[in-house]
Amino acid sequence: MVKIFQVFALAIISFGLSIFSWILFSGNLDTSFHKSIASDIILNPPSIAIPQTLFGMHIKNLQRAPKILENIGCLRVFVPWLEIEEKNNQWNFSTLDNYVELAQESGLEVLFVFNDTPKWAAARPYEVSEFPEHPGAGSEPKDMQEWRDYVRTIATRYQGKIQSYQVWNEANNIKDYSGSIEKLVEMAKNAYEVLKSVDPKIQVVSPGPLVGFELKGNEKYLSLGGMDWLDNYFAQGGAKYTDVVGPHFYNNDLNPEGRLLLVNQVKTIMQKYGLQDKPLWDTESNFGNYNNPKLETEEINGYIARSHILYWASGVSRFYWYAWDLDSFDGEDSLRILEADNLNLSSTGDVYKRVGNLLVGNQLEFCKNDVNQIWICKLTNNVSDKWMVWNSKDNFSFKVPQDWEINSIVSLSGQKTQLPADRMMTVGQSPLFFE
Template identity: 50%
Template sequence: MISIKISNFFFLGITVLTLPVIGCTTLFAPKKSPAQVVNTTTATVSSTPIPKTLFGMHIQEPTKTPWPAVNVGALRVFVPWFFIQPNKGEWKFKILDKYVDLAEQQGVEVLYVFNDTPKWAAARPNEVGEWGKDFPGVASEPKDMEDWRNFVRTVATRYKGRIRAYQIWNETNNKNDYSGSIEKMVQMAQEAYKVLREVDTNIIVVSPGAIAGLDLPGNESWISLGGVDWLDQYFAKGAAAYTDVVGPHLYSIKEKAPEERVQTIRRMQQVMAKHKLSHKPLWDTENAYAKFPNEQPFTDEEARGFIARTYIIYWASGISRFYWYAWDVNTQIHPNWLKMVQADNKTLTPASIAYSEVQKWLIGATMKSCQPDSNKIWICQVTRDNNYTGWIVWNPEGKLPFKVPSNWNIKQVRDLAGGKSTLLASGSVEIGRSPLLLD
């Protein structure tokens, strides 16, 4: 494990010798900037029925972790290049085969991330990156682009028709993950895009997952540039032509509620519009919540609320897919993370139960509106066939009584623990940080 102090928090990079770890688990404290204030309340809602693929997931250890006991709509897979091709001409597909087999058995779409150059192919083979001294060169671009093209072609050909989407690198503004220039990453994207389309014209190419959450502290040596700005330059230098989906990582921390992520989403959408990418999907390809080491663990209400509110607000704000990190997050390395399962990787937590329940509320429904009222109570209207209308309500600031409008014709109240109750004769219900569905 590599531990690099960031203000009062820690960036944790994980070195695993037998199995790759998905993603780069980075959290950061936000920096407020008045010049970058964007509308954080009003959501522009899609008229498309909500698909199951909104609910993406990571699984770190597919050979050890049972498949999630809740529905998963999409799977993001991270098996490093150096793991698949440890030496030129040597290929090891066992772990990636396992991921793809599991996903097929569950009917789940796969997003594979190209990342981590092997030492033999690296332009800077002795440079230490996120995997430490045992695997140097991982953050470097390849010395010979033909090695990169061959890797992309070999993977795409092997999994043609089985892996639908590919992401061009992980966290490219994290120097431990990528130490090259933006220009070089644009070249890599161009080469990969061409090869992928030669293999299969139906392949979806996703932009790098730059860390684009609320403003970074600003003095961290491990960050080359804020994620929104990094992607802005990436597109400006030509990569917009090689992008089918924009896929940043919108990491935040406990003090920044899910509602406040709308600010970063709007900034990202402004960059997309600038580069004529507004018609392309926007995905959050890796994200989670954590507390600082000196804080108390998440309460059950916090856990349920953060999970459900994030997915609801994301869809309302224009994000069509969100990959949670991770189903089996390492509890020893990440004791303060919001967990989906207990240490046995089987027993569900309030967070994973909420993940399952909010799917029932959303998948197949159309969201008609979603925004806070004058009292900062969020109200989201969802409809279905057969004249169904439901109302999802919560107050991000805590519990208070809510008088249900009589014209809603509410019969029952559903919560994120799977409970149901009849609306009181008074027509009032107590709401809080954990959303309720009134229908």
């Protein structure tokens, strides 16, 4: 049913990653989170143009990547330590070299993830890990000097080519990291010292816990709920070795607007430890998991547009989408940027590219919503203004304000239409751009 709502003024307004173990979680979300937006969340977008680096990406298999990556600003690279240095001081840089070369040719910044201890260096070399063929991978190293040597080797080889380093992936996932928070803080301290000695401009990113899941019901998979883990990590000294806060915002609330509540809680933790002025990145996520009904392609496309603009509005300056070439994620082929042939962009990939073209280079003046969950975001540049409008629940009839000087309406599919004489448009979960 189409509801009626009129706006009369603007003021009314590689290995896989651990996501494959995450989809087995019971799905318990922090009970304070829900789909509606809390009234105390303030969206205060930066007073700069949206950069291309808002659009980050993972590529699982380089053979599926084009020679040049377009409409992407940064690349998160995950090549395990156990692959790079399978035996002590025996190095294989080929995979990482290829990732870095792709990034260089495409003009992308690189975020590299330190993860997966080789068996020879592990404190618990026979412990079951995320990868059955690699016991001990989730363990901290038994000798911090071996860790420092590894970090220094990587940082020196790729100086000026890798700009950011993340100290471990999903560290509250027991199989991904089985050590204590105290030990990971020690690893972060050593990595921080080495990285800064190689290049003071390097950014050190915090570990990426799954902040959308609490411990209750997930004891088999998590050492601690994501928010509690992040709080404890900073409390035990991790804040001193953090240039960027980089959690994973996966959660079972499939609504991008619901993630603002997660962002708000992470920012509260950052404030508690004096990190409020540090950048906040979503270093890995997407939407959907097996506990929820299959997401249709149109829903995913709407989520791509809404999540990027809402992240920017809420102070999340990078969103690394997982993944460019995601294999079937419990049937969620709509999450793929590529078609199943791994050659051509999917419809989702087309939308990802189009959203980047519509947002990048524009300054976001504001994003506002009302009690009916109709959202209006105003974008501006030196030439013109545009508005992005959607409803997070239903289809609404929306009257375009008279003071919006627009020539056309663009859908996420790229279709352009003219504004009707009565200025009435139906808006739903897939945003429309009025420009």
